[in-house]
Amino acid sequence: MHQLVKRVQETLSVGFVGATEWRGDVAVTVTREKLHEVAQFLHDDPGMDFDYIVHVSSVDWPDDEERFEVVWEFYSIRKRHRIRLKTRVPESDCIVDSLTDLWKGADFMEREVYDMMGIRFRNHPDLRRILMPDDYTEGYPLRKDFPLRGKGWRDTFDFLDEVPR
Amino acid sequence: MAFEDQRTTVYKVNPEHPESETLPTLRTEELLLNMGPQHPSTHGVLKVILELEGERLVKSMPVLGFLHRGVEKLAEDGTYHQFIPHTDRLDYVCAMYNNFAYCRAVEKLMNLQVPERAEYLRTIVAEVQRIIGHQFWLGTQALDIGAMTVFFYCFRDREILLDWFDELCGARLTTSWYRIGGVERDLTPSLLDKLKQFLDYFPPKIDEYIVFLETNRIWLARTKGVAVISAEDAVSFGLSGPTLRGSGVDYDLRKYEPYGAYPKCEFSVPVGKNGDTYDRYWIRVMELYESVKIIRQCLEQMQEGPIMADVPSVTLPPKERVFTNLESMIQQFKLFSQGFNAPPGEIYCGTEAHKGELGFYIVSTGGGKPYRMKIRAPSFIHMGAFDYMSRGYMIADAITLFGTYDIVMGECDR
Numbered sequence: 001m002h003q004l005v006k007r008v009q010e011t012l013s014v015g016f017v018g019a020t021e022w023r024g025d026v027a028v029t030v031t032r033e034k035l036h037e038v039a040q041f042l043h044d045d046p047g048m049d050f051d052y053i054v055h056v057s058s059v060d061w062p063d064d065e066e067r068f069e070v071v072w073e074f075y076s077i078r079k080r081h082r083i084r085l086k087t088r089v090p091e092s093d094c095i096v097d098s099l100t101d102l103w104k105g106a107d108f109m110e111r112e113v114y115d116m117m118g119i120r121f122r123n124h125p126d127l128r129r130i131l132m133p134d135d136y137t138e139g140y141p142l143r144k145d146f147p148l149r150g151k152g153w154r155d156t157f158d159f160l161d162e163v164p165r
Numbered sequence: 166m167a168f169e170d171q172r173t174t175v176y177k178v179n180p181e182h183p184e185s186e187t188l189p190t191l192r193t194e195e196l197l198l199n200m201g202p203q204h205p206s207t208h209g210v211l212k213v214i215l216e217l218e219g220e221r222l223v224k225s226m227p228v229l230g231f232l233h234r235g236v237e238k239l240a241e242d243g244t245y246h247q248f249i250p251h252t253d254r255l256d257y258v259c260a261m262y263n264n265f266a267y268c269r270a271v272e273k274l275m276n277l278q279v280p281e282r283a284e285y286l287r288t289i290v291a292e293v294q295r296i297i298g299h300q301f302w303l304g305t306q307a308l309d310i311g312a313m314t315v316f317f318y319c320f321r322d323r324e325i326l327l328d329w330f331d332e333l334c335g336a337r338l339t340t341s342w343y344r345i346g347g348v349e350r351d352l353t354p355s356l357l358d359k360l361k362q363f364l365d366y367f368p369p370k371i372d373e374y375i376v377f378l379e380t381n382r383i384w385l386a387r388t389k390g391v392a393v394i395s396a397e398d399a400v401s402f403g404l405s406g407p408t409l410r411g412s413g414v415d416y417d418l419r420k421y422e423p424y425g426a427y428p429k430c431e432f433s434v435p436v437g438k439n440g441d442t443y444d445r446y447w448i449r450v451m452e453l454y455e456s457v458k459i460i461r462q463c464l465e466q467m468q469e470g471p472i473m474a475d476v477p478s479v480t481l482p483p484k485e486r487v488f489t490n491l492e493s494m495i496q497q498f499k500l501f502s503q504g505f506n507a508p509p510g511e512i513y514c515g516t517e518a519h520k521g522e523l524g525f526y527i528v529s530t531g532g533g534k535p536y537r538m539k540i541r542a543p544s545f546i547h548m549g550a551f552d553y554m555s556r557g558y559m560i561a562d563a564i565t566l567f568g569t570y571d572i573v574m575g576e577c578d579r
Contacts (some may be wrong), residue, residue, distance in 0.1 A: 022510045022511070022512070023273055023276065023510065023512050025512055026515060027511070043529075051400050051401065051405060052400050053401075053403045054403065054513070054515065054522070054524065054541060055513075055524060055526060055539060055541040055546075057526050057537075057539040059536070060526050060536045071526070071539075073513055073526070075303070077400060077414060077416050080421055082513075084513065103401055103402075103403065103552070104194070104401045104549075104550075104553070105399065105400045105401060105402040105403030105404075105546055105549055107549055108545065108546065108548065108549030109403075109546070109549070112545070116237070129230075130229055130230060131229055131230035131233040131579075132230060132233065132433070133230070141235060142237060142238060142537075143236055146238075148238065148239075148241075148242050161573055
């Protein structure tokens with residue numbers, strides 16, 4: 001097991017779900033209750049020292065019980081290592097803790113995740129849509145049940161033939 | 166007279182003055198100004214709502230998404246090969262580096278080894294693209310804040326390289342020259358000659374740009390001490406590329422996580438001190454010299470060899486075989502219509518584009534299409550720091566800020 005994963009597992013008594021290492025990328029999955037605690041540890045611990053936020057992303061797994069996966073990727077500029085932190089949220093209650101208090105850059109990245117996937121972030125200072133218009137009500141585009149075409153205004157044009165998908 | 170609006174400040178005239186009875190109460194309030202989405206210096210369609218106190222910026226709220234095309238959603242519907250032209254349209258002034266970043270990510274997913282000559286070719290073209298990107302940035306940034314001459318000189322030299330791209334792959338901007346596992350075609354002797362000529366021609370021209378700007382008082386006044394960000398904040402915001410290095414953080418993926426032919430080349434990474442616009446400008450200009458150095462070394466070291474990895478299940482067959490050999494044609498057809506079979510898993514691969522770290526996070530569940538693709542676009546993340554960096558500066562410095570990030574909206578909105 002990777003050194004970083006071992007440290008994370010040691011500090012967590014409960015809440016550690018799993019870890020993978022594939023193609024050199026280390027990923028740790030934790031329960032969402034423990035997410036902020038782990039993130040705080042990654043940020044503050046001198047051995048971890050993850051001071052740089054790379055991206056925040058989300059993956060939709062419609063068949064799973066906990067449908068959405070939220071992904072953070074961190075890098076340590078001094079230690080030069082990378083880690084991916086993941087957590088799962090169910091569709092009925094898709095809210096996770098925001099990490100904007102630890103990494104300022106998480107602000108826009110989390111807003112994008114909210115806009116594209118509809119996952120809300122607790123304690124986020126300004127959780128609004130960012131790429132789609134503010135008054136957009138047709139759902140969240142990157143969810144798997146959002147169709148690639150034939151949604152909204154264009155669908156009302158009766159002179160357009162139905163295009164098979 | 167009381168105003169309920171909390172933003173309103175009421176300045177009362179001194180009651181001891183006898184004329185205060187007759188003077189009206191002076192009232193000042195913050196002004197909301199809408200800048201963009203059609204403003205010549207926003208480099209595309211970017212809107213920022215500025216909250217002003219006099220001419221000072223109190224708060225700025227970037228409104229993004231005017232160029233949102235759903236590239237990440239489109240990626241889920243196409244095969245890995247089919248996505249390469251989409252990457253051209255992300256950062257449309259520097260298509261080659263986007264191709265490079267994307268192909269590297271897919272190669273990491275497929276665990277592909279790229280042949281050595283292809284690595285050199287990729288590095289050469291990527292550095293040519295970096296020169297183009299920095300020239301474009303320098304020209305437009307100087308134009309935006311009042312130094313017009315440099316714009317013409319930069320674009321004159323950029324044109325030479327765009328013509329070179331034209332000869333290389335048939336397109337000036339939307340190039341799609343990189344392929345998964347290698348590159349589309351080799352450099353011809355004519356291209357090599359032209360590139361060598363350019364390398365001799367170019368460094369004196371950089372000196373010329375510097376002279377134009379360093380002797381321009383407007384340029385110095387509008388860049389020195391403007392949009393300062395400390396190293397700690399810059400790291401916390403996730404800034405990358407020259408925007409981060411301007412604050413003195415020596416973070417360059419070409420050195421930290423070497424790829425391509427960079428580990429075989431000697432070059433230095435310029436790092437700033439003050440974290441202001443001037444330092445970031447200086448870094449970009451110094452990188453022009455470094456790029457020339459890298460290209461020179463690559464041209465010297467490059468040996469003959471294949472330009473595409475030979476993994477028939479993933480990489481495309483050479484074009485001349487496609488038109489003469491039935492099996493190759495079937496292979497090409499299958500790769501484009503069905504794609505190759507990627508193993509299930511997820512990877513993140515970051516590449517140092519000239520704007521910053523351009524990364525692709527790909528989740529694969531097997532099959533020919535990515536399940537989810539997230540693009541880590543430096544322009545988008547830099548816009549996250551816009552509000553923080555603009556506070557307290559004059560309204561005209563908002564223009565400097567757009568420029569100092571080197572934003573391109575195609576990449577920012579995706």
